[in-house]
Amino acid sequence: MTVDLKLNVSDVKVIQEELLNWYQIHKRDLPWRKNRDPYRVWVSEIMLQQTRVDTVIPYYERFMKQFPTLQDLAQAPEEKVLKAWEGLGYYSRARNLHTAVKEVAEKYNGKVPDDPKKISKLKGIGPYTAGAILSIAYNRKSPAVDGNVMRVFARLFALKDDIALAATRKKMEAIAEQIIPVDSPGDFNQSLMELGATICTPIGPQCLFCPVHAVCNAYKQGIQEELPYKKRAKPPQKVSVLFLGVTCGNQFLIEKRAERGLLKGMWSLPTLENMKEDQAETDLLPICKEWGFLIRDMRKIGNLEHIFSHRHWKITLITIDLQEKPRDFSSNWKWIRQDQIKEFAFPTAYRKAIDMLF
DNA sequence: AACCCGTGGCC
């Protein structure tokens, strides 16, 4: 692929040398930088997708303690993996990682492939993650263009492309191809990301401390704060939902969510979505009757809110105590003892609601 | 291409 952007050869040299030197001195001591084990790099890259370093660190430490090797993860039951992921969000990442790790264990004898075509076919490994693993773990020259790199490039070369577009990422990858030094692609890719995370930040970049500000076009023009350009995201849609805390003696009712959509396949409280704000609680009684609930007590506990990236739940939490368990019930339901609650992986919205109940 | 998919921190 050719790029219309012509990179100045001497600038490229400056960028390579300055960034590598700077990275050597300023790189953070992060747990996934202890060694270059492809499995460890892989897990870190998946956890770091759309997730901050500070958030990931404790999850990564626990995960590696529980699943030290690729084989350990491959042999683990999915519920253990999801439990280790509880609270991290984007739970498909955990399932895809588990699926892909099992595939590597079986098809590649436990060795993470270093072939771009093979590694890219694994579940959950897209263009960025493939490039990151290949460059960091195998020192192969391959672009790893994430949000940091796009921001750094947008400023370095004063690019006004919308970084939300797929075409822009491809353009950035083409630029990366021209800049990555063959000798140390892993360190160079990481230096770009490290710079974006610590100096070339989205707001208030510290250009005076930047090792490449002398060759930065945005800095020269004083437009570093305006870049990168990104189309505004739509605000999350507000939805009223009911969470039901259903008990019967010391038994507690949990529900497995549908296999598609938000929080797919995750354990939850019985949830009534798409309810009209004011009708929700009046609609509840007939539904309970339909479910064969013999109600001993029902009361509203309170309201809470939970904001996903594209959905805003206005939650009403209601407890329902039953005289006896209904004879037949939804196949998504499971009665558990209250002391078993901690064994299941609940998304944060439900974990917080459950904490209000017990 | 546009939308879906979590969470927490910051101002």
Place this chain on the structure above:
DNA sequence: TGGCCAAGGGT
């Protein structure tokens, strides 16, 4: 408070 952001991938 609302908006924005963070080492993206799947569909």
